[in-house]
Amino acid sequence: MTEAVLDKRLIAQSFSRAASTYDQAAALQRQVGSNLLARLADGLAPRNIIDLGCGTGYFSRALASRYQQPVLGLDLAEGMLRHARQHSGEQRGWAVADAEALPIASASQDLIFSSLALQWCPQLQRALAEAWRVLRPGGCLAFNTLLDGSLDELRNAWRAVDDFVHVNRFMPLGELQPLLAGAGFARWQCEVEQHVLYYPRLGELTHELKALGAHNLNPGRPDGLTGRERLRTLTRAYEQFRGEQGLPATWQVAQIIMIKADGGES
Ligand SMILES: C[S@@+](CC[C@H](N)C(=O)[O-])C[C@H]1O[C@@H](n2cnc3c(N)ncnc32)[C@H](O)[C@@H]1O
DSSP: OOHHHHHHHHHHHHHHHTHHHHHHHOHHHHHHHHHHHHTSOTTOOOSSEEEETOTTSHHHHHHHHHHTSOEEEEESOHHHHHHHHHTSOTTSEEEEOBTTBOOSOTTOEEEEEEOSOGGGOSOHHHHHHHHHHHEEEEEEEEEEEEBTTTTHHHHHHHHTTOSSOOSOOOBOHHHHHHHHHTSOOSEEEEEEEEEEEEESSHHHHHHHHHHHTOOOOOTTOOOSOOOHHHHHHHHHHHHTTOBTTBEEEEEEEEEEEEEOOOTTOO
């Protein structure tokens, strides 16, 4: 088994475990996905729709309601899909799938929507190529992803403790843009949003990340328990960021709309 496959198994396990707690902790995820939905063109009338990395299916249901079409929810984590199935109407389909190798026929979809899932792909360019392949000419890929700068307060605070990788790496905008440009789409736009959430204590942020399944799954993560002294050092380091509203956690989000050429454009 390759390292990439192993990583994906860990990602799927982590999100499956988080399925029952995800929705209560997902305020930012709701906001960011709703902002993406709002960016979809008014005239869009897709018939074949995929919610890629659908999680608990919140946006699958929103898409189905907006377009009055059944939506296919795809996710790496079976536990998430089980939860989505239990909380959604029966007409929708749900399937385990990897964004980097979609089990979907070429040129068969009108809209692929994907909120805060593709930052988990080790090879984003593969996911983009797969989206391009399965979209019909004129089809739309709408996705968002986390950028470098996200959770930097936590990343920096951990540096006071040790040299391990404690926070997932997110792609810099300068790395993302060439991938978007090279993905074969006729048109695309990418806008960056910054969100800052505030917490009274560090424990509330780390608890929320755990409830979301957004664990650190890097190969360089430390094994074993976090000792009391290390935690104290981490807390002290994070406290340096405290402002009037509490402890900040910054998220940098790229909101991206890409259109595959129809017959008339190249
Ligand atoms: C932060 S959750 C977002 C869920 C949902 N889109 C939302 O906004 O509420 C990320 C989801 O992406 C899924 N995921 C991660 N890597 C994936 C991949 N390679 N292919 C498909 N889904 C993936 C995870 O299992 C998880 O359910």
